[in-house]
Amino acid sequence: MIFDGDDTLWLTEQIYHHARSAAAEIAASDGVDRATFEGRQREVDVVNVKRLGLSRQRFPTSSREAYEALCRENHRTPSPEIGDAICRASSQVFSHPAAVVPEAEVVLADLQGEFGLALLTKGDPDVQRQRVVESGLASYFSVIEIVADKDERSFRELLKRMNGHPAEAWSVGNSLPSDIQPALAIGMRGVWIDVDVWLHERRPTEIADSQDLFRATDLAAARELLRGGRPR
Numbered sequence: 001m002i003f004d005g006d007d008t009l010w011l012t013e014q015i016y017h018h019a020r021s022a023a024a025e026i027a028a029s030d031g032v033d034r035a036t037f038e039g040r041q042r043e044v045d046v047v048n049v050k051r052l053g054l055s056r057q058r059f060p061t062s063s064r065e066a067y068e069a070l071c072r073e074n075h076r077t078p079s080p081e082i083g084d085a086i087c088r089a090s091s092q093v094f095s096h097p098a099a100v101v102p103e104a105e106v107v108l109a110d111l112q113g114e115f116g117l118a119l120l121t122k123g124d125p126d127v128q129r130q131r132v133v134e135s136g137l138a139s140y141f142s143v144i145e146i147v148a149d150k151d152e153r154s155f156r157e158l159l160k161r162m163n164g165h166p167a168e169a170w171s172v173g174n175s176l177p178s179d180i181q182p183a184l185a186i187g188m189r190g191v192w193i194d195v196d197v198w199l200h201e202r203r204p205t206e207i208a209d210s211q212d213l214f215r216a217t218d219l220a221a222a223r224e225l226l227r228g229g230r231p232r
Contacts, residue, residue, distance in 0.1 A: 001111060001226060002158060002183070003141075004173030005121030005128065008193060008219070009108075010098040010135045016059065018096075022089040023063045030082045032070050041066040053148060054123045060090040094127055097134045107223045108140040115226075116162055118143040120171075122150050122178065150178045152186050159188075172222055184212055191215075191222045 006012040020041055024034040045062035052058035064083045071078040111117060119141045121128050128146045132138050143161050147154045159169055166187035173179025173193065180190040189212040216222040 001115050001170045001172060002118045002120050002155065002188075003108075004171075004175065004179045005119055005131060005135075006098075006123065007195060008101070008173045008179070009104045009119075009137060010100045010131060012093075012098045012131070015093050015096050015098060019059070019090050019093045020063070022092065023067075023086045026082060026085045026089055027067045027070070030067075030071075030079055031074075031076070032067060037066055037070060040070060044069070056091075056094055056124050056127065059093055060087040063087065063090040094124075094130075098131055100135050100137070101219050103218070103220045103223075104135075104137060105140075107219050108137060110223060111226060112140050116164065117141050118145070118158055118162055120145050120147065120150065120154065120158055122147050150182055152182045155183050155186055155188065170226055172226070180213065188212070189214070191225050193217070193219060193222055 003009060020038055021034075023041065024032075024037045027037045028034045041063050044066045045059060048058050048062050048065075052061060063086045067083060067086050068078040108117060117140055119132070119137075121132070121144075123146070125146050132144060132146075138144060143158060145154070145158050155171065156166075159166060169183075169188045170191060171179055171183030171188050172191045174195050176192055180192050183190050191214050193216050195218065214225045216225055
């Protein structure tokens with residue numbers, strides 16, 4: 001069983017919400033509407049994935065660029081000091097600990113004795129290593145992989161390390177395009193936990209109706225699917 005990390009085992013999206021809100025408050029001190037800033041920041045951040053990937057620079061840069069763009073649209077000169085303050089507020093996402101999903105440890109402990117467990121998480125390596133350590137969940141996994149992006153190859157290589165076969169493996173995560181689509185493509189089964197997700201991870205997927213795709217409302221419900229091997 002291959003688990004995702006962010007917003008599957010620990011909660012990161014809420015940290016980004018709080019940092020975005022803090023940046024919006026700073027932008028508002030310079031006359032930028034808070035709600036307009038937050039909406040623009042989300043849009044810019046998705047666009048910047050192509051340019052900056054999942055690096056530490058992307059989210060703060062997106063916040064600064066959203067502020068500067070809104071200033072220019074209102075025929076105002078952006079303040080470098082405000083831009084710097086917005087970047088600092090946005091960078092809090094990398095220092096603030098992510099809360100562990102309440103049922104995560106119980107679920108992993110229950111499954112560990114019966115299945116081989118792996119963690120496949122994507123993002124900046126330093127940030128993801130920090131998240132893994134802070135979660136306290138590392139001991140439940142026989143393999144932990146941090147990748148720049150999840151694709152068919154990353155799933156295949158992880159299964160190879162575990163001496164596993166796709167037909168006997170599961171992928172568990174909250175992102176259809178990252179955690180589920182590439183796993184199904186190589187013959188795995190997937191449990192999609194339908195919870196809050198970053199706008200970038202809501203992008204359209206090519207997943208068709210499949211008997212190997214199951215939906216769960218939370219991690220505890222996912223455990224029941226995994227133990228039963230079928231929806232209940």
